[in-house]
Amino acid sequence: MGVKTGIEWTEATWNPLTGCTQVSPGCAYCYAKILSRRLKAMGNPRYVNNFELTLHPDLLELPLKWKSPLIIGRYIDDRARF
Numbered sequence: 646m647g648v649k650t651g652i653e654w655t656e657a658t659w660n661p662l663t664g665c666t667q668v669s670p671g672c673a674y675c676y677a678k679i680l681s682r683r684l685k686a687m688g689n690p691r692y693v694n695n696f697e698l699t700l701h702p703d704l705l706e707l708p709l710k711w712k713s714p715l716i717i718g719r720y721i722d723d724r725a726r727f
């Protein structure tokens with residue numbers, strides 16, 4: 646979260662929000678929900694609330710510390726609320 650990454654389509658990830666609200670039948674197969682369970686099982690402290698929408702205030706200003714512009718990839722959160 647908020648770090649340079651090896652993901653080929655982005656240069657860094659930044660996820661000040663985790664979780665989401667399932668709002669449609671299409672959410673039944675949500676990849677982000679499955680991944681959040683996995684990350685919690687791996688002990689990632691950002692996912693202690695499972696898939697419940699959670700703000701991580703300590704990450705909000707993280708991009709301000711980056712020295713050069715980066716392409717940011719965000720995922721596993723409720724983008725409509727951000």
Ligand code: SF4
Nearest residue numbers: 665666667672675677
């Ligand atoms: S990220 Fe949210 S809106 Fe998208 S499929 Fe998952 S629960 Fe539904």
